Amino acid sequence: MSAQIRVMNAAGEYEPYEEEKVRSSLARAEADGVFQDRIVEHLRTKLYDGIPTKVVYKEILHLLKKLKSSLASRYHLKQAIMELGPTGFPFEKYFAGVLESYGYKTVTNDYIRGKCVTHEIDIVAWKEDCHVAAAPRNDIAALGMTSSKIMIECKFHHEPGVRSDIKDGLYTYARFLDIKENGFDEIWLVTNTKATSELVAYGNCAGLKVISWNYPEDFSLRLLVSQKKLHPITVLNSLSSVDKQILLANNIVFCYELLNPKVNCLPKDALIKAQNEARLVIGTN
Structure with a gap:
């Protein structure tokens, strides 16, 4: 079926749907074969000819959030960089x-x-x-x-x-x-x-x-970014949009910077939750 399905990319161009591309993107987010199989099987029930890649992305992200939040955060990397701000x-x-x-x-x-x-x-x-x-x-x-x-x-x-x-x-x-x-x-x-x-x-x-x-x-x-786990704080699902902007305004851009004990610009509960997620995303215990 996958050979007959086309997806429409963000530029409005059609290209063949390739499961291997999905698996590669999941592997870059450090999802193992078991997670990859579950995602691919799920997508097979959702695909149709001409499906926008943003819909495919949302389906994958939604399921990853249910399966393992740290995988969802890493998978969200490209979009998270786009969330760094409208000014650039x-x-x-x-x-x-x-x-x-x-x-x-x-x-x-x-x-x-x-x-x-x-x-x-x-x-x-x-x-x-x-x-x-x-x-x-x-x-x-x-x-x-x-x-x-x-x-x-x-x-x-x-x-x-x-x-x-x-x-x-x-x-x-x-x-x-x-x-x-x-x-x-x-x-x-x-x-x-x-x-x-x-x-x-x-x-x-x-x-x-x-x-x-x-x-x-x-x-x-x-x-x-991936080689050295330089994920921006915008990958963190536990942070609200307001919290992300507060951190960026305080020059806290990377997840590893959030783990600095001197960070105190967020309410304590929100900060602890975000720090715990950051540790999972970048692999710091």
């Missing part, structure tokens, strides 16, 4: 934090004078093992380092069907050319959804590193 600012801080977990040093939302105009740069990053001279925050160009300094442009989308495209690449690379003389060696464009094939082709040609939800395979946003 928390996403910049979030991705900077992800990079820091991989040995990078970062500065967010810095103003740098280019050849023609001044630019606000979402993230400036460099590797931790660089020999960095002390410099004020607003003088990133004065940092003395032995390896690449990276300009990172973040493109945040809060709808799953929206993709970063060639216009984003052209805009980002033009800004890079204007500030390149300040010691920048690399330019990255990072998005929380997908990138069009045209943007990827342009990036490969121009030297613009494109990082999207599932690209490149060995350095995608999904992989970077």
Whole structure:
């Protein structure tokens, strides 16, 4: 039956329904074979030709919440990142934090004078093992380092069907050319959804590193987050929308940050419940 069923993705495109894709997504959420079998069997009773992927997602999430809440939280990762906020600012801080977990040093939302105009740069990053001279925050160009300094442009989308495209690449690379003389060696464009094939082709040609939800395979946003359990607090089902916004306003973005004993911005009962769920999600006892 699955070979005859099509699903409609978030971009409005039809593609064949593949059980293996469902199993792969569940495996990334650390669901074992038993859970995968139960989910796949459940979906077989719900499928119809042209079913939207968002309906499939909701069916899976609903059943996972009944079976094991921590699996549901991990499965919710992509949507949870979209919940970081409509402005995209928390996403910049979030991705900077992800990079820091991989040995990078970062500065967010810095103003740098280019050849023609001044630019606000979402993230400036460099590797931790660089020999960095002390410099004020607003003088990133004065940092003395032995390896690449990276300009990172973040493109945040809060709808799953929206993709970063060639216009984003052209805009980002033009800004890079204007500030390149300040010691920048690399330019990255990072998005929380997908990138069009045209943007990827342009990036490969121009030297613009494109990082999207599932690209490149060995350095995608999904992989970077999952490998080190860098789940945002928005994955937690025990938190209300208001509680999530309170935590984000207090610069608590990652689940592991919620486990800091100094966190006290939520009512005690709500905080304990969220901390217990966070431990299950990221595997901290």
